[in-house]
Amino acid sequence: MAKEYDVLLRLMLLGDSGVGKTCLLWRFTDDDFHPSHISTIGIDFKMKTLEIEGVRVRVQIWDTAGQERYQTVTKQYYRRAQGILLVYDVTNEHSFQDIVKWASDVDECAPERVKWILVGNKCDEEERRRVTTEQGNKLAKTYGMYFFETSAFSNYNINECFTRLTELVLHANRKELDGLSLSISDDLSSAGQRSVEVSQKVEESAERTCSC
Numbered sequence: 001m002a003k004e005y006d007v008l009l010r011l012m013l014l015g016d017s018g019v020g021k022t023c024l025l026w027r028f029t030d031d032d033f034h035p036s037h038i039s040t041i042g043i044d045f046k047m048k049t050l051e052i053e054g055v056r057v058r059v060q061i062w063d064t065a066g067q068e069r070y071q072t073v074t075k076q077y078y079r080r081a082q083g084i085l086l087v088y089d090v091t092n093e094h095s096f097q098d099i100v101k102w103a104s105d106v107d108e109c110a111p112e113r114v115k116w117i118l119v120g121n122k123c124d125e126e127e128r129r130r131v132t133t134e135q136g137n138k139l140a141k142t143y144g145m146y147f148f149e150t151s152a153f154s155n156y157n158i159n160e161c162f163t164r165l166t167e168l169v170l171h172a173n174r175k176e177l178d179g180l181s182l183s184i185s186d187d188l189s190s191a192g193q194r195s196v197e198v199s200q201k202v203e204e205s206a207e208r209t210c211s212c
């Protein structure tokens with residue numbers, strides 16, 4: 001059977017709990033929005049195929065838990081990421097300040113050539129906004145990142161930010177396109193395996209850290 005894509009790339013969503021990582025992902029892959037916050041446990045992923053400059057790119061997007069207690073587990077996945085979306089919530093100043101911490105974790109654990117962009121989500125909540133667009137722009141410039149304000153709720157800039165990051169990764173890996181073409185079935189089955197392993201580890205570590 002003919003392959004349905006030319007290249008497989010791995011992207012990852014990072015940021016504090018509640019900034020809207022899962023909602024960004026659902027909006028991008030399923031054009032869906034969930035108003036309730038169900039915290040991601042450990043790590044999860046979704047796939048979508050894009051066509052960029054004539055190349056069919058299958059993106060595997062890893063959604064990580066923002067909660068501190070899962071970070072030992074999620075950090076193990078950074079080194080496999082080719083592109084990272086660092087997400088904060090424009091209504092939550094603390095999540096914006098924490099971007100420095102997430103960026104330093106990426107520096108420490110992700111491959112040197114990883115591409116990243118800064119995303120200020122929930123920009124539909126203008127009245128509750130605590131972080132200005134200028135602050136976002138300034139921080140992104142400091143790190144040499146592209147910057148997008150998004151709303152998973154109103155579907156603003158969602159395709160744009162995922163597509164831009166995919167383009168950056170694609171350009172960075174252009175020479176190794178052939179090497180990046182993986183067997184999707186192999187990759188998915190091993191990803192599924194990893195998900196199971198992660199859930200188990202997360203449950204174990206949650207048991208160990210539970211204070212009640």
Ligand SMILES: Nc1nc2c(ncn2[C@@H]2O[C@H](COP(=O)(O)OP(=O)(O)OP(=O)(O)O)[C@@H](O)[C@H]2O)c(=O)[nH]1
Pocket residue numbers: 015016017018019020021022023024034035036037038039040041064065066067121122123124125150151152153154
């Ligand atoms: N107004 C508004 N609310 C949003 C938006 N995106 C997400 N939310 C809400 O924010 C809450 C948290 O969203 P999630 O996507 O679960 O957050 P998360 O970053 O994945 O959280 P963790 O899994 O705990 O790391 C939910 O109640 C969402 O409905 C947005 O663009 N606008």
